[in-house]
Amino acid sequence: MEKDPSYKTILVAPLNWGLGHATRCIPIIKALQDNNYIPIIASDGVALALLRKEFPYIKTLELPSYQIEYAKNGKNFKWKLIKSLPKMIRAIWKEKRTTKEWIAKYEIDGILSDNRLGVFDQKTPSVFITHQLNVMTGNTSWLSSKIHQNIIKKHRICWIPDVAGTPNLSGELGHLQTTDLKLNYIGPLSRIQKKEVEKKYDLMVILSGPEPQRTYLEEKLKTEVQNYTGKVIFIKGIIEKEQKKEEKENITFYNFMNTKQLEQAFNESDLVLSRSGYTTIMDLAKLEKKAFFIPTPGQYEQEYLAKKLEKDGIAPWSSQGDFSIEKLSEVSAYSGLKKFNSPVDWKQLFEIFEQ
Template sequence: MKKIIVAPLNWGLGHASRCVPIIHFLLENDFVPILASDGKALTFLQKEFPNLESLELPSYNISYTKNLKLGLLFQLPKFVKTVQKEANVIADFIAKKKDVIGIISDNRFGARNAKIPSVYITHQLTVLSGIFTFFSTRIHQKIIQKFDECWVPDSKVNSLSGKLSKATKTTTTLTYIGALSRFKKADLPIKNSILIVLSGIESQRKSLEEKSLEAFKNYPKNIVLIQGKIEENQTKKVVGNLTIYNYLLSNELEREINQSEMILCRSGYSSIMDLAVLEKKAFFIPTTNQTEQEYLANYLEAKKVAPFCKEKDFKWSCLEEVKNYNGLSYSPNKLNKDLLRLF
């Protein structure tokens, strides 16, 4: 059997979750995916696909600071070393596994090898960083050019990601593959007034959880809160109108979203793709100082798709604004088998 390494970045669960449809796509076309990541992202994929082989990659261990841009700059030397370690782990693995014929990397810079074809997945052809946007974008373009092809999870008209995924100058072939989501829309009876889905780096995940619990403590309707904590055992806690899960796997989360009137979450791109495919109404709270999420929240509000506010300003009465917006939508797309031509 021909094997392909699928390696998502461990930054929240967004990169790993949007690789779920890629993994199913490979299985449907008689390839054997090898799960490669670290931390929560790897644990999540192992729970989703318990029968697949996995490979632990070095952790980037990026710390989240109040000034994200400056913080990332100071962590750059450590980051570069980790990318090289990652490339070495990949090289050692494919040297031992002669049946590995390709790599699909979702934003892992070192998950590639000159001996086999490698694909890079990203929606950030433009990397926003304020006055440094030109430089951060050029650096990312240089990284993309080290791969044989780049898959962009949006349409060519950039309907979900705006200017982030507009074509840039690169020698690497760009292929727009449409929104990537592990979910399918289903017409189920609405049982939840609000579904809160938490994600991201732990400090920010916990911050929004605390804010949500405080804001909704006297809310009269049914609320489900998904903590986004990938732990050994799944837990469920019910307190009055509030149901709390530490995590849900894809089929369970798909059902809860379909059965919810409104979704409250970060404006991460993977979440946006999921909610668009499921045609849901949403309220976004972008992660503070994360430029990409702030841009996406502003972009979707300007298009009258979904409202947002800063975390410090949120209270449950903010959700009244949702009725004045159209909600997310995206025509379902099927990945084309021709995408696998490299392999």
């Protein structure tokens, strides 16, 4: 059967680095459907598993894994990443060849790559999505930023899920003093909507990010929340076949939640304790929530964002090793995250696929 030319097919490919890149692609995928495009989802690992649960009727494809190995000690994070580079580069080259094959096989008309470094094609309109124009890696930030910006240049345009001016969420990560890159600040992205509902939980713990650090934080916080007197909902961030729920006194545990359930839980909670991942920050801004952040050890980006939000008087933070449940009392001295009133004009953004 021949493809209907009035419905263009768009490949949506988020990076598998925790769940953040996948979750922020959810509103993009829904917008594509609402604007009569046919999305095909491509990723690997937990990111692909999550999107398959969210969109069971959309075609999904598996990309080669970057096989990044994460350090048990946060201080070794960068060096472990450097050791992974040869495997990562091979995966990116394979990713590029695979993308070319899929464009022909599935008649793909456009590409939306959320930090997938090999998902692009010079003949196909492609968009790169990132909040990291500057990639922070300590004393090598200048080099990692330059490499990333050269990759961005290969695409027709770069969408940044933030606002161009100040105040903003990404700070130095998503804003350059001078650049010749083609940039479009599309406003923060979130799959979550704010609702006026009755509060059910005093604290929401939501975990995400790479192993083994996700597990280390889960084990630490399981112990800490036992000393918390309020009602707690604790979402582990483990994508499994079946959802599991467990209640222990004042704490309700879930292995994972789908978007609808997460939206409800967020809205029903007074305070959120989480990693300072950028997607989580965008969600909390949409919900205008108070939060406490624990950056993933060794992840310069999360450490930068946590420090920025503290400096701006928005939310406190602690290192993973130093955190104790008593530190949550610091939240009262901070303003909490604020919503950016910047509705996304999807029809205008998708015009790139009509050229």
